[in-house]
Amino acid sequence: MQTFTIKKYENDINISKKIKELIVKVLVNEHGLEEFKNDYMQKDYNAQNLHIWYIENQDKNIIASMLLEIDGKIGELQGVCCEPEYRGNNLAQNLLNEVIIFCKNMNLEKLILGTYNHLERAIGFYIKNGFTQVKEKTENGKIAKFYELKIN
DSSP states (O other): OOOEEEEEOOSOHHHHHHHHHHHIIIIIIITOOGGGHHHHHHOOTTOTTEEEEEEEETTSOEEEEEEEEEETTEEEEEEEEEOGGGTTSSHHHHHHHHHHHHHHHTTOOEEEEEEETTOHHHHHHHHHTTOEEEEEEEETTEEEEEEEEEOO
16 A cells, blocks of 8 residues: 655755656656746745645655745645656645645635646646636647636
8 A cells, every 4th residue: 555645845955856856757748848847947946935745655756746836815836746657546636635725824815827728637637626717828839728716
């Protein structure tokens, strides 16, 4: 039986490097979103407005991540990804639940995110969790969709 541990990132250069590698592996290598590689590799993971959750397996490998960047009363989800072989284990759901609790405690008004039309599994996950589409536009030759979730 696999065991997983959810952790909140706390200023560790080795952990931030592993999270960045996971995000690039999934978003760039798997989904072809090359345009985001530099953004994630150069992002300051110790910025005060950035909060990061990740999941480790029993071997201490980082297998999933979710970033939350806060601007005023709005949180933006970024870097949501999971190693392919661990999908279907409710890892993203567990991370999102942690993020929503955090958002409520921070009195945020809403969560926003952007994704691409071809990431159907991700879109289904967001809709299942109450996100509603608020905008759609073409970016980099791809259809980008933007969602939001109101926080109580």
